[in-house]
Amino acid sequence: MNWTDERVEKLKRLWAEGLSASQIAAQLGGVSRNAVIGKVHRLNLPGRAKAGGSTGANRSAKRPAAPARPANYPARVATRPTARTVGATALKDDVEVALPELSYVPSNDVVVPISRKLALTDLTERTCKWPMGDPLKDDFHFCGVDASEASPYCGYHARLAYQPVADRRKAAARA
């Protein structure tokens, strides 16, 4: 594979969103994470604050205390039941759904911004379009947090959106 302008642009976008080199490599396909890192350096893109760890730039930042939540509120991101359907279309069993009221995921150092709960009609080019809530109920909304101009998602949801399915399954199996 060669570095076409298109692939370079995708690399820049995903790197700016904070995806790891291996995740970007999986998105691009045909390249290793070393290739991605090497290219990042040759492009003189800003590196991560500190090497090591998936939390990278967030490590030094102080994390706000987790907001109060019901004791029985599930801690991790939920997975749709396999039998769930919307109309005639069955949702894939590997679709992960961010918990609507949870603004903090304890298993990760990433700070999850509190959803602005925008309706579809309130979304703009620069708001996160990650769907939240239940599509069958009237609590359905979108994340709505500020996203970069190039991305449909905020930094946190970009991580979920671009995480390879195999990695998600691996992470779920480990949890």
Next chain:
DNA sequence: CCCTGATTCGC
């Protein structure tokens, strides 16, 4: 051992 980015160096 899993993962992360950084660097080196033969190609």
Next chain:
DNA sequence: GCGAATCAGG
């Protein structure tokens, strides 16, 4: 310029 091998670290 490219990226595998390697290093240093969480």
